[in-house]
Amino acid sequence: MSEDLQTPAVGAWTPDGAAEPRPTEDAVIAACATVYDPEIPVNIYELGLVYAIAIEDDGAVQVEMTLTAPGCPSAQELPEQVREAIMAVAGVRRCDVDVVWDPPWDPSRMTEDARLSLNMF
Numbered sequence: 001m002s003e004d005l006q007t008p009a010v011g012a013w014t015p016d017g018a019a020e021p022r023p024t025e026d027a028v029i030a031a032c033a034t035v036y037d038p039e040i041p042v043n044i045y046e047l048g049l050v051y052a053i054a055i056e057d058d059g060a061v062q063v064e065m066t067l068t069a070p071g072c073p074s075a076q077e078l079p080e081q082v083r084e085a086i087m088a089v090a091g092v093r094r095c096d097v098d099v100v101w102d103p104p105w106d107p108s109r110m111t112e113d114a115r116l117s118l119n120m121f
């Protein structure tokens with residue numbers, strides 16, 4: 001488990017002691033960025049495959065993501081890798097990853113860094 005995935009969680013002090021840490025969006029994004037499509041040397045966040053992240057007060061995280069193509073050979077493993085990476089973030093109690101196909105992914109969703117890495121500028 002990466003040390004930096006544990007650091008960004010935000011906890012609060014109460015008269016009864018420290019409260020449970022709450023995951024931040026930055027920590028969840030950092031966790032997603034550790035997952036790579038095995039056919040493309042860019043992480044899934046920079047590829048634009050993560051469409052939505054919702055974090056509940058109880059530490060539940062909901063992610064909507066897509067794949068580069070419906071026939072992607074990694075269709076079974078990538079969502080599970082994302083879930084495992086997010087579960088390593090301090091304060092995450094549950095993580096559900098849903099694969100969605102609407103809107104379809106296209107290269108315009110990639111970050112500028114991803115485009116530069118893939119020589120697609």
